[in-house]
Amino acid sequence: MTSSCAECGQSIVGRSDKKFCSDQCRHQFNNRKKRIHEAAILNINQQLRKNRTIIKSLNPVGKTIVRRSILEKMDFSFDFFTHLYRTERGTTYYFIYEYGYALIEDEKIVLVKYQPYMNRKVYDLFNQRNPDHT
Numbered sequence: 001m002t003s004s005c006a007e008c009g010q011s012i013v014g015r016s017d018k019k020f021c022s023d024q025c026r027h028q029f030n031n032r033k034k035r036i037h038e039a040a041i042l043n044i045n046q047q048l049r050k051n052r053t054i055i056k057s058l059n060p061v062g063k064t065i066v067r068r069s070i071l072e073k074m075d076f077s078f079d080f081f082t083h084l085y086r087t088e089r090g091t092t093y094y095f096i097y098e099y100g101y102a103l104i105e106d107e108k109i110v111l112v113k114y115q116p117y118m119n120r121k122v123y124d125l126f127n128q129r130n131p132d133h134t
C-alpha cells in the first residue's frame with residue numbers, strides 16, 4: 001500500500017502510517033503550521049510592544065497626564081493591553097506590561113507605572129527579571 005507525503009505529495013514507500021517522505025518534509029510542514037499559529041500571536045505582541053514603547057516614552061517619571069490626542073497621533077491602539085487594575089474608587093487602569101493608563105476627564109489620560117500594591121505576584125515577577133529596577 002502506498003500513501004503520499006503531506007508536504008510534497010510524493011508517494012511514500014515503507015510503513016503505511018508514515019505521513020512524510022523525509023525528515024525535511026516533516027520539518028517544513030510543521031514549521032509552516034507553527035508559523036500560521038504564531039502569526040496571530042506575533043501581530044498582537046507587536047501592537048503591545050508598540051503601545052508599551054509609546055506610553056513608556058511619555059511617562060519617564062512614573063506618573064504623567066497627557067491628552068488623548070497625543071496618544072492617537074503616535075498610533076497608540078486602545079484595543080490592546082495585557083491586564084486591568086481597578087482602584088477602590090472604581091477607576092480602571094489598562095496595563096501594557098508594567099505601564100498603565102486610565103481615561104480621565106476632558107479627553108485626558110493619566111499614565112502610571114506598576115506599583116507594588118497593585119498585585120504583589122506580578123510585582124515580584126518584574127523584580128526578579130529586573131533586579132535593578134525597584
Ligand SMILES: [Zn+2]
Nearest residue numbers: 005008021025
Ligand atoms: Zn515529501
